Amino acid sequence: MKILRTTSLAASLTLMLGGCMVGPDYHRPQVPMPTQYKELPGWTAASPQADNTPKGDWWTAFNDPLLNQLEPMVSVSNQSVLQAYANYKQALAEVEVARASLFPTLGITGSANKQRSASGNLSTSSLSTSSRPAISTSGSLEGSASWAPDLWGKARRTIEENKATAQASQATLANATLTEQIALADAVTELRISDADIDLLQKTVDAYTESLRVVENQGKAGTAAPSDVITARTQLDTAKSSLIQAGIARAQYAHAIAVLVGKNPEDLDIPHSTSVPALPAVPGGVPSTLLERRPDIAVAERDMAAQNAAVGVAIAAYYPDLTLSGADGFSQSPLAGLLHIANHVWSLGADVDETVLDFGARRGQVASAKAAYEAAVANYRGTVLTALEDVENDLSNLRILGQQADVQNAAVSDATQGARIALNEYQAGTVDYTTAATAQATQLSAQQTALSITEQRLLDTVSLIGDLGGGWSADQLDASRKSNTKR
Template sequence: MNIQPLRTILATSLTLLLGACMVGPDYHRPDSPAPPQYKELPGWVAATPAAEAPKGDWWTTFNDPLLDELEPQVSVSNQTVQQDYANYEAAMAEVQVARSSLFPTIGIAGSVSKQRSAAGNVGSGVEHLKPVSTSGSLEGNVSWAPDFWGKVRRTVEESKANAQASEATLANATLAEQVALATAVIDLRVTDANIDLLQRTVTEYQEYLRVVANQDKAGTVPPSDVITARTQLENAQSSLLALGISRAQYAHAIAVLVGKTPEELDIPHDSNLPNLPSVPAGVPSTLLQRRPDIAVAEREMAAQNAAIGVAIAAYYPSISLSAADGFAQSPLSGLLHVANHVWSLGADVSQTVFDFGARHGQVAAARANYEAAVANYRGTVLTAFKNVEDDLSGLTILSQQADVLDSAVRNATRGAEIAFNEYKAGTVDYTTAAIAQTTRLSTEESALSVRQQRLVDTVSLIGDLGGGWSAAQLDEATPVAANAPAH
């Protein structure tokens, strides 16, 4: 088969394409103001960007065996993460589809047919059948629409940015689910600690009731003291039972976060709270690279910028080239003989002359969508700064509150002991002792709640700092199978 015409058309078109331009604006990320330091860190000196930022398995800093066991399962078993991974794979496939338009479509076609017709003198009534004849053809064809104005390249640019946005969305979803799991584990641990606290309290209240009942039998205290002590005990028992509901719900939530049914995951009681790590916040400007939600907004902005070029390209003519080269013969014998060689070259040009503002509207819409993406990007950055500032202020104040409550717990415990001893000595009524006991329990619960909030805010800070992720991780080509969630 003579392919010289095909080579000629491809070489000519490629030469034209290489000299072609891309219409529409080239992408440049707009500036987004970042403060030199966080407001809640006065006097902090900027260090190397992200030098001490959380990296990799950030949850290990909490030194909790349940977190260490379950957190790796989020990226492979969590259904939200799997859904976003599938969306990312679809986006990467769209990039491949867009890129294919840069190249010719090459095909081959062949046909064979048999026919036989009648022959004879017209009108004589004498007819006979001709011999069966076989005909056939074998043809190669090429069609191509050269991207003279850059429409296809802008579409590839748009699809690639969308794919990177999907990849960042996957990272953001994974981080969000990891943060949710860490928070649920902390809540479960605190609930177990509360259960231990109330169990100790119930035991103490049972002892208080025994003492009051003995004094009532001796006739040294009014009957109302027994009722007060029994009511106090029953309220504590009721609160202890209610904690069972919370614990079950946290355990169920943890199971779902790691892609299991609640029946598949049994979490033993453990009231040891995770360690409270120190998390360096770094410089605010590093958030632009460390938060995947900011990367999503930035890549969406790039995609919308490319979409402007796609819309502008509609103003220019569409040009398509075609070529065919092959053989045709009837009868079929000798099909590939040079005498049966056929070829063709063709070109089509189309241009919209009047569309009554359709293209203008499409370009205007694309520009407006880009401006909306810019606003979304800057809003996402501002929200990121706010989130970190909230976390830092919360941790600072909670640290001060924890110190005060630690002292309050010691005083309340001592006060409850003194009040009950005074009651046994007959110098105060039971109401005074009961109030002191209730105050001690309430103060201990408040101290435990502050410890819980400090842990939760630390997890939140790590998440708001990006959890060790970096925009440099955005893939340039195809997904890495080793990082794929299990299906």
């Protein structure tokens, strides 16, 4: 039938016209990248092939069973991740909608009608009117096709725009997943530190209980003043109060962990742990790898590509639209014999639509699209700069905290020794209990400070892994990106 010939013609014209696309082709703008990070003294310029930054299940480097158990649940149960996944599926559907515009629209219609009519004949002999009803049937069966050839590349630019938007949504999904994974690692770290703080306070309560026993015995023997007993009891009660208060933070971190893995807080029971996560060494890698490893940078880059394609869509509005249409089928009245060759009907047509005068509307749309692209470029470059800043901050924090940890560990050792000596001197009667109590408080403070430094080092390590992109790579984006991106 002629419909098939029309469809073949449409496909042929699509191929012939495939190279005509108005608007700029996409080239990713260059961004100046340093050869190494400023906060890594002694490092020499590396190469991308030597990149050994975290990949895959990066959380296993912390050697924490709870983290290893829960992290895989984020990508399948976290509600923020599921929302980003739904947005990604919607973006993919929009690509299919745009791609469909390259092809003809085919349709088929059929109809059948039966009609009853009346005709009157006047009898001259009787002067009466007689009506004879007549019934007629008619029908049609017709196939139609219409096609708007993409003469200027408007449809293809739209596909390009939607595809880049879908890839941005895919990177947004990866970024949401990484963000929630980092939040989970932070919450688990905070929970473990809370457990360690509880253990420290429990040991302190035990030590203060023993001190109170010594002071009370000396008070009974008349070798200690009543004020010493009150001071020791006050010190013990204060430590017990701090121990109870520590449970508040632990409960909140446990609740946060449950929500991050998509559970109700009451459905997840996390037992107390006596160990903290290991502190892994995370190589910073080459700064230029951030362009391919951070999903937020990929989002900004794909948004930029989408805005570039939108410029081509706006420019295509300057050119006329051509629509080809055709129909082929049968029509007959009466219905009998509808498919007979004598009842064959067909039609071909072409419509051209061109705006002659719009008082600057198209010019404004092109200017708007170009400005949106320039904004996307600025956002991309700003995102890259922020990424560099994030990594530099993480590296400087870890370097400085490492130095602080060494000094603080020495302070803990000195404070522990000082508390032991002061308590021995008190028992020997050479100092009052206030001196011993002050030394013990200093020891607890030094130990808690050391624990806080360990906590911050762990959190900054998690942050560094996240700022380096976690285990993600831009290679995970739709492979079609490579065919649509010129660098």
